[in-house]
Amino acid sequence: xxxxxxxxxxxxxxxxLMATLKGLGILAAIALxxxxxxxxxxxxxxxxxxKVLAAPFIDMWDLPDLLVQTLWEGLxxxxxxxxxxxxxxxxxxASGVFNFAQGIMVVFSALTLVGSYEIMTQRMGLPPxxxxxxxxxxxxxxxxxxxxxxxxxxxxxxxxxxNEIIMLMAxxxxxxxxxxxxxxxxxxxxxxxxxxxxxxxxxxxxFNILGGRxxxxxxxxxxxxxxxxxxxxxxxxxxxxxIGRALRAVADSHKAALSVGISLNQIWVIVWFTxxxxxxxxxxxxxxxxxxxxxxxxxxxxxxPVLILGGFTSVPGAIVGGLIIGIGEKMGEGYWGPLFxxxxxxxxxxxxxxxxxxxxxxxxxxxxxxxxx
Amino acid sequence: xxxxVSPTAATTGIAKGEVLLNVENVxxxxxxxKAISDVSFDIVKGEVRAIIGPNGAGKTSMLNCINGFYFPQxxxxxxxxxxxxxxxxxxxxxxxxxxxxxxxALFKGMTTLDNIMTGRTLKMNVGLFWQLLxxxxxxxxxxxxxxxxxxxxxxxxxxxxxxxxxxxLPYGLQKRVELGRALAMEPELLxxxxxxxxxxxxxxxxxxxxxxxxxxxFGTTIALIEHDMGVVMDLSDRVxxxxxxxKIADGTPDVVKADQKVIDAYLGVAH
Numbered sequence: 001x002x003x004x005x006x007x008x009x010x011x012x013x014x015x016x017l018m019a020t021l022k023g024l025g026i027l028a029a030i031a032l033x034x035x036x037x038x039x040x041x042x043x044x045x046x047x048x049x050x051k052v053l054a055a056p057f058i059d060m061w062d063l064p065d066l067l068v069q070t071l072w073e074g075l076x077x078x079x080x081x082x083x084x085x086x087x088x089x090x091x092x093x094a095s096g097v098f099n100f101a102q103g104i105m106v107v108f109s110a111l112t113l114v115g116s117y118e119i120m121t122q123r124m125g126l127p128p129x130x131x132x133x134x135x136x137x138x139x140x141x142x143x144x145x146x147x148x149x150x151x152x153x154x155x156x157x158x159x160x161x162x163n164e165i166i167m168l169m170a171x172x173x174x175x176x177x178x179x180x181x182x183x184x185x186x187x188x189x190x191x192x193x194x195x196x197x198x199x200x201x202x203x204x205x206x207f208n209i210l211g212g213r214x215x216x217x218x219x220x221x222x223x224x225x226x227x228x229x230x231x232x233x234x235x236x237x238x239x240x241x242x243i244g245r246a247l248r249a250v251a252d253s254h255k256a257a258l259s260v261g262i263s264l265n266q267i268w269v270i271v272w273f274t275x276x277x278x279x280x281x282x283x284x285x286x287x288x289x290x291x292x293x294x295x296x297x298x299x300x301x302x303x304x305p306v307l308i309l310g311g312f313t314s315v316p317g318a319i320v321g322g323l324i325i326g327i328g329e330k331m332g333e334g335y336w337g338p339l340f341x342x343x344x345x346x347x348x349x350x351x352x353x354x355x356x357x358x359x360x361x362x363x364x365x366x367x368x369x370x371x372x373x
Numbered sequence: 374x375x376x377x378v379s380p381t382a383a384t385t386g387i388a389k390g391e392v393l394l395n396v397e398n399v400x401x402x403x404x405x406x407k408a409i410s411d412v413s414f415d416i417v418k419g420e421v422r423a424i425i426g427p428n429g430a431g432k433t434s435m436l437n438c439i440n441g442f443y444f445p446q447x448x449x450x451x452x453x454x455x456x457x458x459x460x461x462x463x464x465x466x467x468x469x470x471x472x473x474x475x476x477x478a479l480f481k482g483m484t485t486l487d488n489i490m491t492g493r494t495l496k497m498n499v500g501l502f503w504q505l506l507x508x509x510x511x512x513x514x515x516x517x518x519x520x521x522x523x524x525x526x527x528x529x530x531x532x533x534x535x536x537x538x539x540x541x542l543p544y545g546l547q548k549r550v551e552l553g554r555a556l557a558m559e560p561e562l563l564x565x566x567x568x569x570x571x572x573x574x575x576x577x578x579x580x581x582x583x584x585x586x587x588x589x590x591f592g593t594t595i596a597l598i599e600h601d602m603g604v605v606m607d608l609s610d611r612v613x614x615x616x617x618x619x620k621i622a623d624g625t626p627d628v629v630k631a632d633q634k635v636i637d638a639y640l641g642v643a644h
C-alpha cells in the first residue's frame with residue numbers, strides 16, 4: 001500500500017521539488033523573522049542588522065522600477081554565463097576534460113569574426129555590410145571546426161586515457177597557444193564587435209512602468225533570445241537525435257560507446273566544434289557589450305561558480321546556475337554593494353558558489369558522488 | 374557530419390559451418406606481463422564457442438583483441454576471410470562484432486530504450502540536417518529502428534523497464550539490457566563476457582534461454598566467457614581452455630572435460 005502511494009506521489013513530490021519547497025519555507029521563515037525584528041524595534045533603522053537584512057528589501061519595495069531593471073540585467077548576464085558554462089559542460093561530459101581554454105576560445109572565435117571582417121573590408125576592398133559580415137561569420141565557424149579537428153588530432157588522441165590533470169594542463173597549453181596565435185594574426189588591440197553589420201539590433205527602449213523608467217538594450221533582448229534558442233536547441237539535439245544519443249553514450253561510458261561502434265574521435269570533434277560555436281555566440285554577445293579583447297578571457301573564470309552551482313555534468317544545471325549567479329551578482333551589487341563600498345560584483349559569484357559547496361558539493365543537478373568501498 | 378559506416382559492413386557470405394574468425398598465434402603483452410602467448414583457435418559460423426579458464430588466464434584480453442580494444446603484438450586475427458592488422462573498436466563493430474562486458478558497461482543515465490537504440494547507431498545514417506529538423510527521413514529512420522528495438526525488447530521480455538534509466542535497474546536486468554544493446558547491432562559475431570556472472574539460478578536460466586534463442590533463431594555466432602561449468606557444458610558446441618595466457622585444450626565439452634590438463638588447471642596439481 002505504501003509503495004503504491006509513494007509511486008503515485010512521486011511525480012508530484014520529486015526530491016528536487018521537495019528540496020525547493022523546503023528552501024522556500026526556510027526563506028519565508030527568515031523573511032517573517034526580519035519583519036518581526038524590524039517591527040518590534042529590536043533592529044532600529046541605521047543599525048547594521050537593518051542595513052543588511054531590511055533596508056535592501058525596503059528599497060526593492062519602494063523602487064520597483066529599479067528592481068525590474070536590476071533583475072533584467074541579472075537575467076541577461078545570467079543567460080550569457082549559462083552559455084559559457086554550457087561550453088564547459090559539453091566538453092566535460094563527453095571527454096571528462098575540464099577545458100581551461102573555453103575562455104580563450106570565446107575571444108579567439110570573436111577575434112576571428114571581427115578580424116576576418118576587417119581584412120575583407122579594409123585590405124581586400126569588399127564593401128562593408130551584412131553580406132561580408134555573414135561571410136566573416138562563416139569563416140569564424142569554419143575556423144572553430146578546424147580548431148576542433150586539430151585539437152582532437154594533436155591533443156586529445158595522443159593523450160587519450162591520461163590522467164585528468166594532464167588533460168587539464170594540455171588545455172592550459174592550448175590557452176597560451178591561442179593567445180599567442182591570436183595576437184600574431186589579429187594583433188593585441190581591442191576590436192569593436194561588428195554588431196550592426198551582423199544584423200543585431202542596437203539602441204534601447206525605455207518603458208515607463210511602476211512609476212519609473214526601465215531601460216532595455218535591444219542587444220540584450222537579442223542576446224537573451226539567441227542564447228535561449230541555442231540552449232533549447234542543444235538540449236533538443238542531445239535528447240532526440242542519433243548523434244545526441246551517441247554524445248550522451250560517450251559521456252556515460254567510453255568503452256561501451258566504442259563497443260556499439262561509436263567513434264570517440266568523431267564525437268570529440270563534434271563536441272569541441274559545438275563548444276566552439278557556443279564560444280563564438282558568447283564572444284559576439286559579450287564583445288558587443290564591451291570590446292573584443294583578450295581581457296574577455298577572464299569571463300571564463302566566471303563560469304566556474306556557475307559550474308559549481310549547476311554541476312559539471314548537467315546542461316540544465318548550467319542554465320539554472322548561470323541565472324542564479326547572474327541575477328545574484330546584479331542584485332548583490334545593486335542592493336548590498338554600497339555596504340562594502342561597491343564593486344562586489346567581481347567576487348560575489350565565488351562567495352555564492354562557496355556557500356553552495358557547503359551544502360551540495362555535487363551542484364544542483366550534478367550526479368551525487370557516492371564512493372563504494 | 375555523420376558517423377560513417379565503414380564499407381567493411383557489407384556482409385561477406387560465410388556459410389554456416391565455415392570459419393568466421395580465426396585467431397593465429399596471437400600474443401599480447403602489457404610491458405613485461407604476457408597476457409596471451411601464442412594462442413590459436415577458430416570460431417565457426419553458427420556455433421556457440423566458449424572460452425574458459427581460471428582467473429587471469431587471458432580470456433577477457435582475448436575478447437578485447439577480437440573487438441579491437443587491444444592490438445596483439447604478434448599473430449593475426451582473420452575475420453570473414455580478411456586478415457586484420459590494427460582494427461579499432463568502432464571498425465570491429467561496423468564489421469558485425471558486438472559484445473557485452475564482464476562488469477556491465479551500460480549508459481547509466483539513459484533509459485533502457487535509449488541504451489538499446491545506441492546499438493542501432495551504425496545502422497542509422499540520415500544526416501545531421503534532417504536529424505535537427507526531426508522530420509522526413511530522420512523521423513522515418515527513427516521509427517524504423519525503434520520498431521526493431523521494440524522487437525528486441527519483446528524478445529528479452531523487458532517491456533516494463535523500457536523508460537527506466539538503467540542505473541536504477543537490478544544487476545540481472547542490466548545484464549539483459551546490455552545483451553539487448555548488443556543484439557540491436559544485428560551482429561554476426563556476439564562476444565559475451567561472463568553473461569551470467571553474479572546472477573541467481575533463475576536469472577541464469579533466463580539468460581541461457583536467451584543465448585540459445587539468439588543462436589538458433591538468428592543464427593548468430595556466439596563466443597562466450599563463463600565460469601559456471603554447467604552452463605558452459607550445456608550451451609557450447611566447442612570450448613577453448615586458456616591458462617596463464619596459453620591454450621591448454623580445445624574441443625567439444627566432453628573432450629575438454631576429460632582432459633587431464635584442464636582438470637589440473639581447475640583443481641590444481643599435487644607437487
